[in-house]
Amino acid sequence: MTAAMKTTSVSQPSAHLRVVSEQPTPATSGIAISGVSKTYRTRDGDVPSLRPLDFHINDGEFFVIVGPSGCGKSTLLKMISGLLAPSTGEILVEGNKVTEPHGDVGIVFQNSLLLPWRNILANVMLPIDMKKLPREKFLARAKSLLKMVGLEGFEKKLPWQLSGGMQQRASICRALVHDPKIMMMDEPFGALDAMTRERMNVELSRIQRETGKTVLLITHSIPEAVFLADKVLVMTERPGGIAAIYDVPLGRERNLDVMANPVFTELVSRIRKHFMTQSALD
Numbered sequence: 001m002t003a004a005m006k007t008t009s010v011s012q013p014s015a016h017l018r019v020v021s022e023q024p025t026p027a028t029s030g031i032a033i034s035g036v037s038k039t040y041r042t043r044d045g046d047v048p049s050l051r052p053l054d055f056h057i058n059d060g061e062f063f064v065i066v067g068p069s070g071c072g073k074s075t076l077l078k079m080i081s082g083l084l085a086p087s088t089g090e091i092l093v094e095g096n097k098v099t100e101p102h103g104d105v106g107i108v109f110q111n112s113l114l115l116p117w118r119n120i121l122a123n124v125m126l127p128i129d130m131k132k133l134p135r136e137k138f139l140a141r142a143k144s145l146l147k148m149v150g151l152e153g154f155e156k157k158l159p160w161q162l163s164g165g166m167q168q169r170a171s172i173c174r175a176l177v178h179d180p181k182i183m184m185m186d187e188p189f190g191a192l193d194a195m196t197r198e199r200m201n202v203e204l205s206r207i208q209r210e211t212g213k214t215v216l217l218i219t220h221s222i223p224e225a226v227f228l229a230d231k232v233l234v235m236t237e238r239p240g241g242i243a244a245i246y247d248v249p250l251g252r253e254r255n256l257d258v259m260a261n262p263v264f265t266e267l268v269s270r271i272r273k274h275f276m277t278q279s280a281l282d
């Protein structure tokens with residue numbers, strides 16, 4: 001293992017591993033997850049979905065979660081965005097306890113979920129209209145975001161007139177338009193073909209660098225996770241727990257060549273080993 005490649009593990013501590021609870025967790029910045037678990041109460045009984053989790057996401061960090069299907073990744077994202085209450089524990093965003101959906105988050109879902117009757121610009125402006133923020137103030141921002149992702153000139157088009165990748169880029173603009181501190185993405189590129197997906201990864205990496213946003217992204221793709229992340233959290237099967245948290249020592253400026261870097265390939269195969277006995281990822 002490369003010396004610079006640090007791991008946090010709760011299951012197999014050894015000389016080069018740090019235990020999660022020993023991580024500094026500054027309460028007033030970033031996202032602090034303390035003892036957060038989730039058990040869904042259903043008519044057929046309780047469904048334990050997440051074991052108590054403790055971890056911290058720093059401001060401006062690109063934090064990626066990988067884990068088997070059904071281990072509670074989307075559940076965790078919904079709890080951090082305030083759409084769902086934890087069964088135990090608490091979540092602090094910038095030191096404030098999350099109790100309801102909050103304005104500090106922009107969310108990108110697996111499918112772009114653009115409204116078919118609104119043109120691209122109007123779709124990007126949706127959060128502004130819903131939050132009743134001043135349109136004039138944010139219109140210029142919406143247009144410059146569209147320019148940043150290469151969609152200048154497509155403002156008046158309807159979603160069906162754009163490719164899947166272009167629609168997903170528009171949905172990223174929509175998540176950023178109200179200038180949230182945090183962007184959360186739940187398998188945003190799952191529906192895209194491999195080449196478009198690679199392009200989107202490069203683009204997202206650049207957007208994150210340019211905006212300095214904190215990004216929390218969920219994916220089933222280990223190479224995608226390592227390519228994008230400053231840190232990768234690997235989850236166990238349901239009820240999901242933390243198998244390990246890896247630092248990704250590949251610098252911030254990344255292009256696809258990084259995938260040939262031995263640090264990249266070693267980290268990908270190391271993370272893949274976590275899933276050898278679990279459900280297959282890709």
Ligand SMILES: Nc1ncnc2c1ncn2[C@@H]1O[C@H](COP(=O)(O)OP(=O)(O)OP(=O)(O)O)[C@@H](O)[C@H]1O
Pocket residue numbers: 040041042047048049067068069070071072073074075076238
């Ligand atoms: N509303 C709900 N009611 C009851 N159980 C639920 C509900 N939502 C999710 N679950 C259960 O919680 C577990 C975690 O679901 P979740 O959607 O968070 O998984 P996931 O890790 O995002 O999976 P995937 O990778 O397939 O998207 C699942 O096993 C599911 O059975």
Ligand SMILES: [Mg+2]
Pocket residue numbers: 073074075186
């Ligand atoms: Mg999910």
